[in-house]
């Protein structure tokens with residue numbers, strides 16, 4: 001059996017973060033009709049942070065949060081745990097779409113992450129945060145040149161960045177395929193354990209702030225009651241609420257505008273067993289540095305160390321869009337994706353040929369046509385949503401939650417006047433064009449990556465339409 005298949009043989013199909021030892025008990029499902037001021041649908045970061053910030057702004061608000069399975073079962077409890085200030089999937093996307101608001105968005109992103117970490121601290125949530133910055137590594141000489149230009153530009157803009165050439169980068173992360181590295185170490189960017197954060201927030205909301213959370217409770221339908229309030233028809237009962245926040249991200253929505261602006265893209269990850277000291281010595285990483293890493297390509301891998309020195313490894317070409325917005329949990333069973341990831345990890349670190357994988361899992365990324373969050377409202381502002389964070393939602397979802405509750409009247413501020421909030425996202429094409437389009441674009445991105453980043457005709461065409469994806 002090939003080495004990567006052997007190493008993957010006993011991996012459990014469960015997110016590393018969903019450790020049964022620390023998973024909290026499920027909360028009861030809804031079993032009778034209820035009333036509240038604010039109903040939040042979705043127990044991921046957006047929903048949890050919305051409840052937290054709504055309570056900060058209106059401590060007496062009666063809030064219910066419902067989650068169809070369990071808190072942290074969506075992208076939030078399955079992600080890579082890279083946490084950053086970006087609200088827009090990076091500076092290139094900001095410059096492309098919100099150039100006039102770039103400075104404000106940067107400041108809001110910094111403020112958002114600072115406040116997020118302060119809250120985590122305040123409530124003593126053990127989210128296993130590590131301030132690592134983020135390091136991009138170039139995998140070929142052309143990419144190294146492009147990355148070096150980014151370094152020069154960042155230096156000129158006064159950012160705290162460090163450049164590693166081929167030799168010095170291997171003292172940080174010893175891989176034979178890395179040609180250079182750019183470490184962005186300013187600010188508070190780092191990594192967390194995402195499920196611990198979800199469950200820590202859940203605990204605070206229920207036990208300290210009086211938010212009622214019903215797990216195993218799916219929203220089935222929404223109906224207005226006159227001009228005043230909404231009724232949410234759920235498994236187990238009807239909830240009457242003045243306002244409703246939909247924090248359902250990539251999951252199928254009752255609202256057509258959400259269904260058109262976001263598609264679910266599956267992203268897969270694997271995790272190794274904890275590395276021994278001697279294994280860490282072989283790769284330097286974990287000894288001389290603990291960078292949170294991504295390779296500098298369009299279809300990038302993201303990889304990091306956990307507190308107990310496992311490597312989690314995800315992304316790359318192992319992302320899939322399944323026809324007609326497929327979100328069924330059967331797509332967790334994706335052997336080809338896991339095998340590809342395992343093979344690629346051994347290409348990055350051939351010295352780790354004795355390491356085994358313990359976990360493999362997938363989750364759905366809500367991808368919007370603007371590659372960052374999409375806020376919106378319906379029913380005269382009685383319903384709001386914030387969805388579509390694409391690959392950067394761990395930090396940004398708290399800001400999305402803020403926009404959501406402000407749109408529902410919870411101490412609104414002038415952020416609601418920003419283009420970032422007001423501008424509508426373009427709709428995705430209907431099927432079957434959607435499936436072909438995503439497939440074709442993914443292949444074009446892979447081709448560009450193999451070609452030192454040179455974008456072909458299709459990608460240039462998308463760029464001109466404002467639909468081009470860049471990392």
Ligand SMILES: Cc1cc2nc3c(=O)[nH]c(=O)nc-3n(C[C@H](O)[C@H](O)[C@H](O)COP(=O)(O)OP(=O)(O)OC[C@H]3O[C@@H](n4cnc5c(N)ncnc54)[C@H](O)[C@@H]3O)c2cc1C
Nearest residue numbers: 042044045046068074075076079080082219249363393394
């Ligand atoms: C594999 C993977 C890796 C990622 N890595 C990173 C990363 O490293 N850094 C980063 O910044 N971002 C990353 N992301 C993106 C990030 O995880 C998300 O943007 C973020 O978690 C979105 O949070 P959310 O609360 O909006 O959505 P979710 O966490 O998906 O929560 C939505 C919740 O709504 C519930 N729900 C849906 N419909 C209903 C209904 N009808 N009734 C009741 N409940 C419902 C779902 O069950 C789900 O729990 C990653 C995503 C994935 C999938």
